Amino acid sequence: MEHAIKVTGLRKVFGNHTAIEDISFDVKPGEIFGLLGPSGSGKTTTIKILTGELGQSAGEVSVLDTNAGSFGTADFKSRIGILSDNSSLYERLTVYDNLKLFCKLYDAPLDRIDVMLEEVNLKEARSKVVSKLSKGMKQRVLLAKALIHQPELVFLDEPTSALDPGNAAHIQRGLQKLNEAGTTIFITTHDMEEATELCDRVAFLNNGKIQELGSPDALRYKYSTHAFHVETFNGEWLVIENKTENADKIRDLIASGQVKAIHSDNPTLGQIFLKVTGKELV
Amino acid sequence: MNTQRIGAIFEKDLKDFMKNMMLLTMPIIPIILSLIYSRLGGDEGLPVPMLYLIVGVAFSSVTASSMMTMMAEENEKKTLRGLMMSPASFMDIIIGKSLVVGLMTLIALTLSLLFIGIEPFLKIQVIIGLVLLFLFFLFLGIGIGLFTKSVAATSAYLMPVMFLFGFTPMMGFLGLEEDSIVIKIADLFPLMQLINMHETESWMSMGVVAIWTLAAAIFTYICFKKERTDD
Ligand SMILES: Nc1ncnc2c1ncn2[C@@H]1O[C@H](COP(=O)(O)OP(=O)(O)OP(=O)(O)O)[C@@H](O)[C@H]1O
Ligand SMILES: [Mg+2]
Numbered sequence: 381m382e383h384a385i386k387v388t389g390l391r392k393v394f395g396n397h398t399a400i401e402d403i404s405f406d407v408k409p410g411e412i413f414g415l416l417g418p419s420g421s422g423k424t425t426t427i428k429i430l431t432g433e434l435g436q437s438a439g440e441v442s443v444l445d446t447n448a449g450s451f452g453t454a455d456f457k458s459r460i461g462i463l464s465d466n467s468s469l470y471e472r473l474t475v476y477d478n479l480k481l482f483c484k485l486y487d488a489p490l491d492r493i494d495v496m497l498e499e500v501n502l503k504e505a506r507s508k509v510v511s512k513l514s515k516g517m518k519q520r521v522l523l524a525k526a527l528i529h530q531p532e533l534v535f536l537d538e539p540t541s542a543l544d545p546g547n548a549a550h551i552q553r554g555l556q557k558l559n560e561a562g563t564t565i566f567i568t569t570h571d572m573e574e575a576t577e578l579c580d581r582v583a584f585l586n587n588g589k590i591q592e593l594g595s596p597d598a599l600r601y602k603y604s605t606h607a608f609h610v611e612t613f614n615g616e617w618l619v620i621e622n623k624t625e626n627a628d629k630i631r632d633l634i635a636s637g638q639v640k641a642i643h644s645d646n647p648t649l650g651q652i653f654l655k656v657t658g659k660e661l662v
Numbered sequence: 663m664n665t666q667r668i669g670a671i672f673e674k675d676l677k678d679f680m681k682n683m684m685l686l687t688m689p690i691i692p693i694i695l696s697l698i699y700s701r702l703g704g705d706e707g708l709p710v711p712m713l714y715l716i717v718g719v720a721f722s723s724v725t726a727s728s729m730m731t732m733m734a735e736e737n738e739k740k741t742l743r744g745l746m747m748s749p750a751s752f753m754d755i756i757i758g759k760s761l762v763v764g765l766m767t768l769i770a771l772t773l774s775l776l777f778i779g780i781e782p783f784l785k786i787q788v789i790i791g792l793v794l795l796f797l798f799f800l801f802l803g804i805g806i807g808l809f810t811k812s813v814a815a816t817s818a819y820l821m822p823v824m825f826l827f828g829f830t831p832m833m834g835f836l837g838l839e840e841d842s843i844v845i846k847i848a849d850l851f852p853l854m855q856l857i858n859m860h861e862t863e864s865w866m867s868m869g870v871v872a873i874w875t876l877a878a879a880i881f882t883y884i885c886f887k888k889e890r891t892d893d
Contacts, residue, residue, distance in 0.1 A: 431747060454664075454749035462747050468740045470674065472681040477674070484670030485748040525744070 381445055384409045384533050384564040385430060390439035392425055399425045401588035402439075412555070412565040414575045416649070417585030418659050423568040424465050426585070427535045430566070431462050444533055458486055461531035463522055463539050471511040475502065475521050478510060479528060486529035496524035499554050501547065515542045523551065533564040540574060552578055572650040582649065586657040600646040603655060609643040619645075663757070667750045671758025675732060679762055684813075685728050689770035692720035696774035707779050710860050711831040716778060717792065718853045720771045722820075722828025725796060726803035729763045730816045733807025752886075760800055767796060787863060791856045794871045798852055799827070801878035805885040830854050 385407035392400040400422045407413040415423050428434040430443055432451025441448045446456050469478045479493045497503050500520040505513060510521070519542040526534060539555075540548040552574060559565055569575055575582050576596045584592040592599060610618040610633060618633075620626050633639050647655070654660060679685050696716045699708055736742035745755050771792075775783055783792070806819045830853040838845050848854055852874040859867035 433743070433747065454751070457747065457749045464743065464747075466740055467744050470678055470741060471739070472678055473674070477677060481670055481674045482744075482748065484673075485667050485745070485750045487666065487749070 381409050383407065383442070384411065384444060385413075385566065386440070386442045387426075387430075388440040390426070390429065390441060391437045392422070392429060392434070393437045398588055400429075403585070403588070403590045404439075405583055405590060405593060407564060407566060409564055410559070410562060411580045412559050412567065412578055414579035414582040415566070415568045415585055416570075416572070416575055416582050416653065417568075418657070419570075421585045422588055423585060424537055427462075427464065427537050427566070427568065431460060431535055432456070433464075458529060459532050461526040461529065461534040463526040463534070463536045465537040467522055467525075469510045469518060469521055469525075472509065474507050474509055475513070476506050478521065479525060482525050482528050488529040492528050492530075493524075496528050499527075500524045501550055516544060516547055519543060520547065520551070527558070531563070533566065534558075536565065536567045538568055538570065540569070540571065548574070572648060572653070576649050584653055584656055586659065591656050592652070596649055599649065599652055603652045604644065604646045607645045609645055611640045611643065612638045613640050614638070663751065663753050664749075667754040668758045668761070671745070671750065671755055672761045675759050675762040676765070679728070679732075679766065685731060685766075688727050689720075689724050689766055691723045692716055692770055692774040693777070695719055696777040700777045700779075707782075710782070711834055711857055713775075713778060713782060714853055714857045714860070715829065715831045716774050717771065717795070717856075718828040718830060719824075720767065720774055721795060721799040722824040724770045725763055725767045725799040726806075726823050726828075727816075727820050728766060729759065729800060729803025730807040730810060730820065731813055732759055732763070733804065734810040734813050734816045737807075737810070738812045756804060760804075763800065763803070764796070782860070787865075787868070788856075788860060791859055791868055791871060794868070794875045795852055795856060798871070798875040798878045799823075801875070801882045802827070805878070805882040808882070808885040808889050827851060827853060831857065 383406045385405075387406065388404045390400055390403045391398070403426070405413075415426060417423050425434065429436050429441060429448075432448065436448065443451070444456070444459055446453075450456055470481075473481075475497070476493060479496065480490065482488075483490050483492055494503070494506075497506055500523055502517060502520050502524070505517060505521075510518065513521070519539070523536075523539055526536070536555075540551055543551060548571075555565060555567075555578060567575075567578065579596060581593065581595050582599070583590045594602070606622040608620045608622060608630065610620055610630070612618070612633075620630060630642070650660075699712060699716065702708070733742075736745070742755075746752070772780070783789070802823055806816065806823070810816050810819065830848055830851045833845060833848040849858075850870065852871045855867040855870045855874075858864060859871075
C-alpha cells in the first residue's frame with residue numbers, strides 16, 4: 381500500500397456554504413498526520429468524508445486502497461477506528477458494557493476490553509455507569525472504543541481536548557506507542573504543542589484550503605529567520621544572522637566568555653500558523 | 663445481516679431498556695388496565711371490543727412507543743452514529759431493537775391477556791392477526807423513530823398513533839350514530855378489522871390488516887430513504 385489516505389481535489393459544499401474548497405494531500409502508512417486549523421475550517425468535515433459519513437461534492441478520496449464508494453462495507457469499517465468530535469456512549473450502561481457492545485460489533489475478542497482500559501488509564505472505572513464519569517473519563521472510554529478492534533488506521537478528532545494535561549500526556553504517549561506498533565494515525569487538534577510532539581507531518585487548513593503542509597521540523601525551519609539569538613550574561617540579546625561571515629563574530633563572543641546561551645530562531649507551529657493564515661489557532 | 667451483531671445490539675438494548683424508567687413504565691399500562699377491566703367483566707367475560715382495546719393499548723404504548731423512544735434517543739444522544747460507523751448494518755440495528763421490543767410486547771400482552779382471559783386469543787387465525795398488528799405498530803414506531811431527533815418530540819407523534827390506532831374501539835363508546843362517517847372510517851382501521859375477524863372469522867378482515875401493515879412498512883421505507891439522503 382503506497383498511501384493510507386489519498387485525497388485529490390476534495391471539495392465539500394453544504395447548501396450555499398463551501399466548507400472545503402479544494403484540498404489534496406496524502407498520508408503514508410505508519411505515519412501520524414495532523415490536520416490543524418481554526419474552528420470551522422473543515423477538520424471534522426474532512427474526517428467525515430474520509431470515513432464515509434458524508435459524501436464529497438467533488439474530488440477523489442481513497443482510504444486504505446478503498447474508494448469512497450466502498451466506505452460503507454463492513455470490511456472497510458472494521459479496518460478503521462474513529463473517535464469523532466461528538467461521539468457518545470450509552471449513559472445508563474457501564475463502561476464495560478459499552479465496550480463489550482463494540483467488541484462484538486467489530487468481532488474483537490472480549491479480553492481487548494481490559495487491555496484498552498489499562499491503556500487509557502481507566503481500569504478502576506470498569507464497572508462504573510457512564511453517566512457517573514467525568515468528561516475526560518468519557519473521552520478516554522471513547523478512545524478505548526475507537527481502538528478496541530486494533531484498526532490499521534485511526535481517525536481522532538481532537539482526542540485530548542477534554543483532558544487535563546496529565547491525562548493528555550498519557551494519551552499522547554499511548555498514541556505514540558500505538559503508532560510504533562504500526563497503526564497509522566490521522567489526528568485533528570488545536571494543540572500546537574501536541575501536534576509538534578506527535579505528528580510526523582501536519583497540514584494547516586484554513587478557509588477550506590490547505591495553506592501549508594510538512595513535518596513540524598521542516599516547517600519551523602522554513603519559517604525561521606535563520607538567525608541566532610545570543611543571550612549574554614549581562615542580559616543582552618544579540619541577533620546574529622546564520623551566515624559564514626558571522627562565524628568569527630560568534631567565535632569571538634564565546635571566547636570572551638560573555639555568552640550565556642545561543643538560541644535558534646525557529647518559530648513554534650502556532651506562530652507559523654498565525655503568519656500563514658493571519659489567524660490564531662484557537 | 664449478521665447474527666452476532668444483531669445479538670450484540672439486542673443485548674445492549676435489553677440492558678438499556680431495563681435501566682430506563684420511562685420505557686419500563688410503558689408495559690405496566692396495559693397490565694394495569696386489564697387488571698381494572700377484569701373486575702368489570704363478571705361471569706360471562708368482557709365483550710370482544712374491550713379485549714381488543716387492551717391489545718391496542720399494549721401495541722401502541724409498548725411496541726410503537728418504545729421503538730420510537732429508543733430510536734429517537736439514539737439520534738438525540740448521537741450514539742446511532744457510533745453504531746452506523748461500526749460494521750453493523752442498519753438492518754442489524756433495527757432487528758436487534760425490534761427483538762427487544764417484541765420481547766417486551768410479548769410479556770406485557772401475555773400478562774394483560776392472562777388477567778382478562780387469554781382463551782379467546784388462542785386461535786391460529788387470531789394469533790396471525792395479532793402478529794400482523796404487532797408488525798403494523800412496530801413499523802410505525804421505526805418510521806417515526808427515524809425522523810424524530812429527540813425523545814421529547816416523540817410524544818407529539820405517539821398521541822395520534824395511540825388514539826387513532828390503539829384506542830379505536832373507544833369510538834364505539836362515543837355514542838355516535840352507527841352509520842356516521844366517523845364510525846364507518848374507524849371500522850376500516852386495523853384494530854376494528856381484527857375485532858370483526860374475531861367475531862366473524864372473516865379472512866377478508868385479515869387482508870385489510872395485512873394492507874395496513876404493508877402501508878406501515880412502506881411508510882417506514884420512505885422515512886428511511888428520506889433520512890439517508892439528507893446530510
Ligand atoms: N452538516 C452540515 N451542514 C451545514 N454546514 C455544515 C455541516 N457540517 C459542517 N458545516 C459547516 O462547515 C464548516 C466546517 O465545519 P467543521 O465541523 O468541519 O469544522 P472544524 O474544523 O471541525 O471546527 P471545530 O474545530 O470547531 O471542530 C463550518 O462552517 C460548519 O458550519
Ligand atoms: Mg471539529
